[in-house]
Structures are given as structure tokens and as C-alpha cells.
Amino acid sequence: MTGSGPDVDVLAGYTIGITAARRSEEFGAALERRGAKIVYAPAIRIVPLADDSQLSEATERCLRAPLDFVVATTGIGFRGWMDAADTWGLADRLTETLSASTILARGPKARGAVRACGLRESWAPESESSSEVLAYLTTNHDLEGRRIAVQLHGEPLPDLVQTLRLAGADVIEVPVYRWIPPDDTNPLLRLVETVVSGGLDAVAFTSAPAAVSFLRTVEAAGHRDGVRAAFAGRVLAACVGPVTAGPLVREGIGVIQPDRARLGALVREIVAQVPSRCGRSFPVAGHLLNVRGSAVVVDEDFVALTGVSMILLRALTEVPGRVVPRSELLRLLPGAGDDEHAIEVAIGRLRSALGDSRIVQTVVKRGYRLAFEPERAVELEDEWRY
DSSP, X not given: OOOOOTTSOTTTTOEEEEOOSSSHHHHHHHHHTTTOEEEEOOOOEEEOGGGOHHHHHHHHHHHSSOOSEEEEOOHHHHHHHHHHHHHTTOHHHHHHHHHTSEEEESSHHHHHHHHHTTOOOSBOOSSOOXXXXXXXXXXXXXXXXXXXXXXXXXXXXXXXXXHHHHTTOEEEEEOOSEXXXXXXXXXXXXXXXXXXXXXXXXXXXXXXXXXXXXXHHHHHTTOHHHHHHHHHXXXXXXXXXXXXXXXXXXXXXXXXXXXXXXXXXXXXXXXXXXXXHHOEEEEETTEEEEEOSSEEEXXXXXXXXXXXXXXXXXXXXXXTTOOEEHHHHHHHSTTOTTOHHHHHHHHHHHHHHHTOGGGEEEETTTEEEEOBOHHHHHHHHHHHHO
């Protein structure tokens, strides 16, 4: 069950990590407007296009002889290629070469960029999929000896490129923008450690290279098992689309993603999924308790909790109504040792924060339990279902 008061922001009390290098502030602001706390940790850095020798070399190769096909995969990448060519004094020659070729645009943004440059695409797939572009080329054309320029979108496209080459094509990979590790890797390392410790509710990925960089950092820091356990538990991996999700899925990490690979759609997916997947609601002592990542909503009141109070509340709600022994709760308190007075003080502070001491019941000589009302839980589920 999930729920909250009507005046409480849908993501209030949830913390989301953002690994994006590009449009991260715009992305974060959209989530903050819905109440989320954002942790920024860029996983990659973009090499400026005009300074990229690999792009320059690929462009020169494209100009040495006529191209038969050009595959434009992203709008920003295609525009960046043309802008970089302009800084090198090659824009006119590149435009002439591309206009004499058959241009395939992977999606509407790539198509728009092609047209904005005064060119025209010959075909674009309905699915916005590189796989459909590949199927179109291999099914409808004899590719033996054909020269094909493939504009990459931040990472190699090995399946597409290899298949075209096996079909006999001369493929020129155009690395329009290149990702490298960030100058400062400490924020990303701290993000990984926070995932392991359970301090995040979701981590958002907007590019496959960022996902790869995140996983490499996880591996280098020795946190592979901890991160996999976190994502298998209450931390969500949110990806903008299937290409971005690929590196995580190959590691066995489950992801959420929107139907359309757009930043706005990813924001909406996070808004829809995080409260239902990361939050839990319980009827207790005449109240509705909505437990979130770092806070709780009691009926319609938002209550931010300290780290210790949140730890205790999570223990009490893991199996609502179960008596949690004092010894078990003591082990959760950092530095408490065997001091039972410490657990009494901590429970007192939790009760005070929740606003009604009846929510957490004392079971003499045993421990504490949440004053869970299973009958009301069934009634509420029936109301929400219908």
C-alpha cells in the first residue's frame, strides 16, 4: 500500500542520485519540484567536439570518397558533427558529401537535426531503433563494397557495425561525442557508497556510457555485491531507455524505464514508480503511516526523521505488528553497545517525531512493535482497489 496527504509533494522524503553529465540541472530541477532530494554525481565527461581528434579523422575519411549511406542516430550528435566540421573549415564539403548519400535517421530528433542542416533523410524507422535501421539496410540493399558512415551516440554500436561489415560494407564509425571519466571521481564514488548503505531510493541514468562508468566504479571500489543487493532490494535503477539500460541489464540489475526514451518521460516514470516501489503505508493506532526513504507522512503531515529514527522505523515496519526484540534494535544503533537506555531514548525520540506515542507500542520485557491494524489494512486495500 502507498499513500500520502494531498498537500505533500509526491517525491518528498525520497533521495535520487543523478549520474548525467548533460542536462543534469534541468533533470534534477524537475524532480526537486516534486519534492525529491537530489544527489549529483556525474559519471562521465563529454570531450568537446571540435577538440576530438577521433571525430576529425573520421570526418576526413568520409570526405575521401563518396558515401553510399549515412546513419544519423541522435539529433545533438548530428548537429555537433556539423558544428565541429564548421570549426575545421569542412562544413561545405561535408554537407555536399552527405547530400549525395542516402541518409537514414534513427528517430525524430535525428531527423530534425538532418533537416535543420539543409539535408533530407530518405527513411526513418517507426521504432527509433538502431536494430530496425540495420534490418532496413541488410534487407533492402546489397551492401558489398558500400561506404556507410554511422554516427555513434556516445558509445560504440558493435552489433550494427559488425553486421554491416560482415555484409561487405566499408563502415566509418563517427564518434561525434566521446565520453571519458569525470575529472573528479569522488562524487561518483560517494554515490556508489550511498547506494550500498541504503541512503538512496533511486539512481537515474540517461546514457549507456554513464551506466558503464558507474559499474566500473562499483567494481573498482569492491562494492559489486553490495550494489547488486541494493538494486535487488529497495533501490531503483531508473533508465531513460533500453540502450541506457543495456549495461545494467547485462549485469543482472533490474531497471525501470519509460515507454519513450525522453527525459520528461523518465521524470514521469520516476514520479510514478518511486512512491509505489520505495514507499509503504500502514494503518497504525488510528493513523495512516506512509514510510518513505528518509521521512514519514503521518496522515497528512510530512515528518523528516533523523537517521537513527528512520533505522528504527524501518525495523518496526519490516514485518508490521511483529515484536522486535530490544537486542535486535540495539544492534542497529551505531555505538549503542549493550546500553538499553540508548534504545529507550531513541524510541522516545521516534515517538515524539511521529506525534502520537501509541504508534510504537512497548511490549514489556520483550521489545517494541508497530501498532499495526491489519483489519484496517484490508479495508484500505479494498478501497484503493475499487
